[in-house]
Amino acid sequence: MFFRQHINNITAADDLSSSADNAFPSSPNQRQMAIKDLNEGLQKWRLWLTLSYHDIRLRYRRSVLGPLWLTISIAISLYSMGYLYSSLFHQELHAYYPYLVSGMLGWTLISTLVMEYTDGFISYQSLIYQLKLPYTLHIHRIAARNMIVFFHNLLILIPIYILFHDTAKINTCTLLLIPGLCVIYINAISFGTVLALIGARYRDMSQFIKSIIQVIFFITPVMWKPDMLTGKKHLIVDWNPFYSILEMIRAPLLGEVPNFDNVRTSLVITLVGFIMWYSLFIRYRSRIVYWL
Numbered sequence: 001m002f003f004r005q006h007i008n009n010i011t012a013a014d015d016l017s018s019s020a021d022n023a024f025p026s027s028p029n030q031r032q033m034a035i036k037d038l039n040e041g042l043q044k045w046r047l048w049l050t051l052s053y054h055d056i057r058l059r060y061r062r063s064v065l066g067p068l069w070l071t072i073s074i075a076i077s078l079y080s081m082g083y084l085y086s087s088l089f090h091q092e093l094h095a096y097y098p099y100l101v102s103g104m105l106g107w108t109l110i111s112t113l114v115m116e117y118t119d120g121f122i123s124y125q126s127l128i129y130q131l132k133l134p135y136t137l138h139i140h141r142i143a144a145r146n147m148i149v150f151f152h153n154l155l156i157l158i159p160i161y162i163l164f165h166d167t168a169k170i171n172t173c174t175l176l177l178i179p180g181l182c183v184i185y186i187n188a189i190s191f192g193t194v195l196a197l198i199g200a201r202y203r204d205m206s207q208f209i210k211s212i213i214q215v216i217f218f219i220t221p222v223m224w225k226p227d228m229l230t231g232k233k234h235l236i237v238d239w240n241p242f243y244s245i246l247e248m249i250r251a252p253l254l255g256e257v258p259n260f261d262n263v264r265t266s267l268v269i270t271l272v273g274f275i276m277w278y279s280l281f282i283r284y285r286s287r288i289v290y291w292l
Contacts, residue, residue: 034282041136048137052145067152075156078104085223098160098168098254103222105157106249109150110242111213113188116142118206120196125292135288136189139196143188147181157253169255176257180248183266187245190273193281200291201284216242241269 041048060066078101086096117139121128124138160168199205219236226237237243244265251258258266 030282030286034278034285037134037281037285038136040134041140044134044137045140047133048140049144051141052148055141055145056148067149068155070149071153071155074104074108074153078156081223089224089228091225094164095167098157098164099225099250100223101156101160102168102250102253103246105150105153105253106246107217107220107222108153109146109249110184110245111217112149113143113146113184113192114195114213115206115210116146117188117192117195118199118209120192121200121288121292122203122206128289128292135285136193139189139192142192143185146188147185167254171255173255173257174252177249177252180252180258183248183270184245186270187273190270190277194273194276197280197284197288200288216240220246222246241265245269 056067060069063069065072081104082097082100083093085091085100086093089096116123120138120142121135124141127133128135128138157168161170195205195209199209220240220242221237226234226243229237244262247258247262248266251262
């Protein structure tokens with residue numbers, strides 16, 4: 001009850017701050033309602049940040065270390081995998097460890113976002129029924145929650161920077177992580193909305209995506225390097241959009257600049273995502289509540 005009252009207080013404050021925008025309402029149509037939904041979702045940033053923080057606290061309630069348990073479990077897995085797979089792939093340990101850890105951190109963020117978004121509207125069905133909130137708020141909530149967890153998981157890199165400082169560096173290139181995460185966040189909102197729409201309409205989509213994402217993991221250079229493929233096999237990397245998005249995170253974490261091809265592909269993906277969001281969300285937004 002207290003938490004719901006807290007939500008109502010934040011919502012009321014945001015409504016007051018946006019009252020000037022609603023002083024001269026225009027004739028409602030699907031396009032205007034979708035744009036209004038997007039704007040209100042951005043304006044209510046305090047609400048979805050509060051909700052995302054609450055999600056993390058609720059998941060690790062009564063735990064001493066809280067979400068750090070997830071970080072510890074990932075660290076143990078990655079430190080173990082690094083030693084094993086460096087031998088399997090005949091890679092130098094000092095070069096492979098930073099590559100693997102930074103890649104897995106980025107992949108965990110991307111894959112978790114994709115899988116959670118298929119249930120994006122379904123998971124908050126009761127909240128959608130009870131409170132009049134913009135649909136994009138729930139999309140921001142999922143993205144913000146996973147971003148918070150991602151920043152927790154960056155602690156795993158501290159031993160890597162200390163032990164392998166010759167191949168994993170913190171320098172000015174590391175600041176490129178900020179625009180890289182911005183690109184990922186924008187794609188999370190656009191493609192996340194599309195996945196949530198499809199997931200609400202077709203309930204089997206969640207299981208389908210979870211199966212597909214496992215296959216994508218193995219064909220994406222997360223544990224292996226692109227130069228291991230030669231000839232036409234390298235098309236697996238060249239035509240893999242997940243690789244370009246992943247490099248927007250991994251390269252800055254290693255103190256490197258993402259190459260031009262990855263940046264260009266990421267920007268094209270962002271444009272495609274916006275077009276898909278614009279066309280599908282405008283058309284099907286009014287049907288979401290009936291699909292739940």
